[in-house]
Every structure is written in structure tokens, then in C-alpha cells.
Amino acid sequence: MNLAERLRGELRLDRVAERAQFPTADSVLAVATEHFLAGRRIDVQQLAAEVGVGRATVYRWFGDRERLVGQVLWGVSRQALEWFAAQGRDDDVEHVLGTIEAFMRVTSEFGPLRQFLGAEPALALRALLEPDAHVVVSLNGWVADGLAAAGFGLDQDGPSARELAEVLVSVTSTYCWARIIAGGEADVESAMRAVRVLLRVSTPSMIRP
Secondary structure (H helix, E strand, O other): OOHHHHHHHHOOOOOOOOOOOOOOHHHHHHHHHHHHHOOOOOOHHHHHHHHOOOHHHHHHHHOOHHHHHHHHHHHHHHHHHHHHHOOOOOOOHHHHHHHHHHHHHHHHHOHHHHHHHHHOHHHHHHHHHOOOOHHHHHHHHHHHHHHHHOOOOOOOOOOOHHHHHHHHHHHHHHHHHHHHHOOOOOOHHHHHHHHHHHHHHHOHHHOOO
16 A cells, blocks of 8 residues: 555545535535545535535635635645644654655645646646645645744744745645646655755754755
8 A cells, every 4th residue: 555545544534414404614625525535526516416505605605616626635635744743743853854755745646636636737736836825825834833843933033934834835836746737746855855955044953964
């Protein structure tokens, strides 16, 4: 079993009980996640019919399909990050870096994500690379929290943990998701070398060569 398959087995689907009687935005998100993991296109009309609400209600809850897809992608990403982070200490620099590396490796191998990147490259670029996209904003926050817990961003004359996180997310996304969307493969080794260089420049004493 490869890492992607193992992670898929660990993922939790937060399906709302009795969603047919009391459909909510969480109901829609749970079903959309199921569709994504099954390699199916996230179709608002199908989701609305399955959950038992009108399509207009889905749009009222999520704004548009792109935002719904973004929430699905972040929900899966968040659970992956939490799973990797739970394997070590939050305040350990090497564990933080290891979590980032593992996340890149598993997302670059994860079948449902690769299928989405190939089927809808334009949407994937917006959802995974635009600075104000839900996934990007959420990843920035998660990485910033991890860096802060490990002691980065404390120097008033240097970049904050949030600023470092935004650069790291941009770099790793380019080496990982952007390359796959363009028809290539992720280059995790180069991405991690870049990450270490950036962190070493910002906080030399905390990153080993």
C-alpha cells in the first residue's frame, strides 16, 4: 500500500447523520468530498439532488462551485496535515519540515487529486495557487501556526511566521501542484531544498544545512 492509499484509509468523512431529514451545508460538503474521493466531478445539481435541497440553496451556502471545490480540497488537505502532524512534536523544527515534505509527497501521489488536476486544470490552478483561494489562505494559516510553534518569526527585524508561511506555500505549490497541472511531476526534493534555504536565511540558528 502506497502513502496515498494509506492516507485515504485514514481520512474521515464528516457526514452529517440524518442529512436527508435535516440537510445542511455540512451535508453537501460531506457528499461532495465523497464524490471527490471517488474520482467523480463535483456537480452542484447532483449534490443538491442527493442531499435533498435546491441548487440555489447550495449556491447560497457556498457562493459558487469553485468555493465549494476549494472547501473540499482544504478539508482533505487539513485531515492529511493533522494526521502527519500527530506523528511528532509541534515544536520540533525537523518534524514541521517533515510534515511539509510528507504532505507534498502524498498530495502528488493522491489519485483523486491527480484526477482533478488533469480533468479541470484551470479550476485547479485557481483553487490551489491563487493567493486568495480558500486552500491557499488556509494552508498559509496552518503553516504559519506550525512555524510559530517551532520558534520562527520571533525576531522583530525579520519576517513574521505568516510571511514565511506565505512564501513557503507559494514555493511548494509551484514545485508540486503547478508542475503536475502543467503535465509534469512534482519535484519534492527541490522544493524542500528551497524551503530549507529560505528558513535558514530568515533564522540561521534553527535550520541545519
